[in-house]
Every structure is written in C-alpha cells, then in structure tokens.
Amino acid sequence: MKSVLAIDNGSSGIRAMLFNHGGEIVARHYAKTPPILPEPGAVEHDPEVLWQALLTVVRGVLEDRPAEEIAAMGITNQRGSFCLWEKETGRPITNFISWADVRGGDVAVAMNRNRWWRALKAISRVLGPITRSKMLMTTAMVSFTTDHATVRLKWFLDRNPEIQQRCERGEILFGTLDTWFIYKLTGGKEHLSDYGNAAATGMFNPFQLRWNDVIGKLFDIPLEMFPDVRDTNGDFGVTDPALFGGAKIPIRASAGDQMAALFGQQCFAPGDVKISQGSGAFVDMTVGPKPRLSRRGLLPLIAWSLDGQPTYMLEGYVATAGTLVDWLGHGLGLSDTPAVLNELAAQTEDTEGVFFFPTPSGIRFPYYNPKARASILGLSLATSRRHVARAVLEGIALRLHEILDGMQQDTGIRLQSVKVDGGVSQSDILLQTLANFASVTVERAPEADMTATGAAYFAGLAVGFWKSIDELPKMPGYTVFTPAIDEQTRARKVKEWRRALQHVLKIT
Numbered sequence: 001m002k003s004v005l006a007i008d009n010g011s012s013g014i015r016a017m018l019f020n021h022g023g024e025i026v027a028r029h030y031a032k033t034p035p036i037l038p039e040p041g042a043v044e045h046d047p048e049v050l051w052q053a054l055l056t057v058v059r060g061v062l063e064d065r066p067a068e069e070i071a072a073m074g075i076t077n078q079r080g081s082f083c084l085w086e087k088e089t090g091r092p093i094t095n096f097i098s099w100a101d102v103r104g105g106d107v108a109v110a111m112n113r114n115r116w117w118r119a120l121k122a123i124s125r126v127l128g129p130i131t132r133s134k135m136l137m138t139t140a141m142v143s144f145t146t147d148h149a150t151v152r153l154k155w156f157l158d159r160n161p162e163i164q165q166r167c168e169r170g171e172i173l174f175g176t177l178d179t180w181f182i183y184k185l186t187g188g189k190e191h192l193s194d195y196g197n198a199a200a201t202g203m204f205n206p207f208q209l210r211w212n213d214v215i216g217k218l219f220d221i222p223l224e225m226f227p228d229v230r231d232t233n234g235d236f237g238v239t240d241p242a243l244f245g246g247a248k249i250p251i252r253a254s255a256g257d258q259m260a261a262l263f264g265q266q267c268f269a270p271g272d273v274k275i276s277q278g279s280g281a282f283v284d285m286t287v288g289p290k291p292r293l294s295r296r297g298l299l300p301l302i303a304w305s306l307d308g309q310p311t312y313m314l315e316g317y318v319a320t321a322g323t324l325v326d327w328l329g330h331g332l333g334l335s336d337t338p339a340v341l342n343e344l345a346a347q348t349e350d351t352e353g354v355f356f357f358p359t360p361s362g363i364r365f366p367y368y369n370p371k372a373r374a375s376i377l378g379l380s381l382a383t384s385r386r387h388v389a390r391a392v393l394e395g396i397a398l399r400l401h402e403i404l405d406g407m408q409q410d411t412g413i414r415l416q417s418v419k420v421d422g423g424v425s426q427s428d429i430l431l432q433t434l435a436n437f438a439s440v441t442v443e444r445a446p447e448a449d450m451t452a453t454g455a456a457y458f459a460g461l462a463v464g465f466w467k468s469i470d471e472l473p474k475m476p477g478y479t480v481f482t483p484a485i486d487e488q489t490r491a492r493k494v495k496e497w498r499r500a501l502q503h504v505l506k507i508t
Helices: 047-064 105-113 115-131 134-139 151-159 161-168 177-185 194-200 211-218 257-264 322-331 337-343 385-411 428-438 451-464 487-506
Strands: 003-009 013-019 025-032 070-079 084-087 172-175 192-194 228-230 251-256 273-277 281-288 301-307 309-318 353-359 375-377 417-421 442-443 478-483
Touching: 003 047, 003 177, 003 451, 013 047, 025 047, 070 177, 070 257, 070 451, 084 151, 084 177, 084 251, 105 151, 105 353, 115 134, 115 211, 151 161, 161 172, 172 177, 172 301, 177 192, 177 251, 192 194, 192 251, 192 301, 194 228, 194 301, 228 487, 251 257, 251 451, 257 273, 257 301, 257 309, 257 451, 273 385, 273 442, 281 385, 301 451, 309 385, 322 337, 337 385, 337 487, 353 385, 353 487, 385 428, 417 428, 428 442, 428 478, 428 487, 442 451, 451 478
Parallel strands: 003 070, 070 251, 192 228, 273 417, 417 442
Antiparallel strands: 003 013, 013 025, 084 172, 273 281, 281 309, 301 309, 353 375, 442 478
C-alpha cells in the first residue's frame, strides 16, 4: 500500500487528496459545492449534491492512481452542519442546515430561558466549585447559540412536528457530514460518527462520552436518531464495491475539520495552538487527556480519540474571515482574494484611526452578542481603500489576539508560538499584525489547508501506514513572523481598538 486517501469537505467545496508515506500530495481533485441561501440567515447544502461531488473527486483521484494502492480513507468535514434522512430508504428529508445558519436565534433564546435549564445551571454554579466537577462548572457557563447543532435541530423539529414524531418512532436518522458520507460510502450499512464531531454538535457530553440525555429530555430531542460514536481512528466500514469499480477501501478515520487541522499541524502537546483561517478563523489549543475548564466560555471539545484515549481541546473563533474577503470583493469591489487585500493594505503603514470589526453575524468570545454587526469607525475624508483594507486585516488579528489572550488566562499557559493555515493566512500583514498584538511567534504552514493532512494522518495511523505519531512526516518550510513593535505601542493599539469596540456593542 503506497498512499492514504483524505476526503475534505469545507463550506464551499470538497476535495480528495492522496498522500504518500512522506506526506506529499500525489493526487488531488476538487469540486465546488456552494451553499444554498434560501432566505436571510439561512445557509444550507443539498445532501445529494455533496454526495455526487464526493463521488466525482474520489473517482478523479482513482483515475490517477489505482485503488489497490490506497491503504485507507479518512474523512474530515465542516462541523455542526447536519441533515435528517429516512432510515428505511436513505432519502434525505432536509438539506444540510449549516453551522453558519442563524435562523434558530429565537429558539436559542428560548432554550436559555427554559426554567429547568436555568435551574440546572444554577445548581451547577453552586455544586460545581464544591465538587470540582468540570462537567457541572461548564454547564453553569454554557449558553445555547445557533452555533450548536442542538439549537438548529430544535428549531427544525419545532417547525415540523410530524418529523419530530417520526424521529421518536426511530424512522429518521440524524447525521453531520461525516455520518452522511460514511452512510453513503458503505451503502447504508453504517450510521457512525467520531467523538470530535459528536462533541462539536453541542448535543454530546464530552465528559461522559455519550449523547446528552439531559438536553434530549429537556428539549424533546429524540436520541434514537443519533449515530453510534467511535474513536477518530476507528473502523467506519469499507466502501461499497459498486461505487469505485469493485474496490473496498477501508474507512478508518473521521474528524471535524478543526480537529483534523490541529492534528495535521502536529499540535500534540498541551498548550500547542493552531489557527485555521478559512471561512471563519478557528483558534484551537490542545489541553491533553483531561478536559480543561474555561471560565470565560471557550468551548471544551474533544480533539480526537485514538485507540480509546481521548485528547481534549479548547476552542474560540471568529465566525467570518474568508467570507469577509469574499464580501469585500463581490459586495464592495475592494478585493477578491487575501493576496489582493494584502497588497492593498501594504500601501499604507497605518489605518489612520480607522477601525474595522469583523462581526457581520454577531460576536462570540468573550462578548457573546449575537446582534453585533460588522462596523467601520473612524472614517474621514482622507480615508482611502488602503486604510480600510489594513483595518480589516488588523480587525481580524485583534479578534484572534483576544481569543489567544483568553486561552492563556484560562489555562495558565504562556504561549510562545502558534501555527496557522488556511487561505486567509496567506496575508503577511495579517500574520505580522497578529504576532505584534499577541506577542507570539506565528508560523505559517507551507500547505494552506491542513485539514486533509490531519485526516490522512489519522487514517494512516489506524492501519499502520505510519507506525506512530513520531513517524508522521514533518512539514518543511514554515514561514515565521515574530513580534516587531514595542510593548507601549502594542498596548496603546489594543486599548484604542477595544474602546472603539465598546461603541459597536452599545448600539446593538
């Protein structure tokens, strides 16, 4: 066996990539899968379109290399997006409702006001510190948002009571993207997910490693529809021979995109951090074999579970990064790509008092204001496109700095460096600004998207393609950015930006 196949489904496309033992990409194919936007706040994907795109890219790879060369397949996917399908027929009855869909906002508010949930949180606030239970202390701080698949599922079932009844009768299956692909690839034989994807739904208890029956009972969400959960490098079946010319490719890994990128960047030790800057910008810290409590509301998730041993992580994120670049190009005609935005911003060394806040769909950590909107402050008659471009990049960097700062405060770990990947990370100005404001070394991976690399590593380890994590290929050629401003300037800039942000929060 000479290669490992990785399937990587993102917010706007799906790719198949074949890796050899040295970690080099020997074949790749890509298909666009743009989202469906049926109404304001709605972000969906057609399950059958995604499935056909997956078949197209895998078959494209198999035209370049024979299936007999492939030791295993790993799947990585945008997390939190889900759909429902009939158990008997496999027919989807919904589109995938994306993690970026915000139509369930009112449902999130209602769930947070539920008297039993509020009582549970109150009990957790009292008993958590006494018992030192991370589960109770986390419950005391967690609030439902549309980021949770739980909220979007509740929103959908409330609108469709007949489907709710079918779910309760066991006629309907729930699945995130990995579950749907595994189901289809195995000819409907397997209904599975991994611990990391399950935890990212908000419906899974990461401390007890099972679906959360408390949330299920409180909010009438039938647990019967949820998949079985396995290790990230577990056995997820083999591909249906009818799909790929008789080939039975073992499916030996499933991982959420940010978990896969964290592993692909080889952030194995507690305190290792990576930032993936795609449609959103996700900051993830490996915290080790035991979950860590975040008093500021960072998400405690399962990074991966290998051979029965979970590794935990903390996560915070900026919901819009690459989508902002797209909007700047298509909506405002400012720039089409991160490279163009970087070139425009490079034409000035200062924003001249212009501040940009990258919050078009609300602001998360540490403010949690879903009504916040993207704002530009400090415009004058002297403001030009280059000032706005630089303010956009600085705005993203400052939001990332806030998350990194919160992680350090919650864990007591002083960061020295972070690894970055993703399309938006191609902006040198953004990464240099991040290094300046966060006072850390920023290391950019030579491969823009590390999610597929992580999926390949997981699958390869499962079948002995690589014997251990020590044998995984080392990624060469990182580009390094080091802090280049003095502490006084840094503190002043951060203080000015935060003062301006308070104006934005006051008017929402």
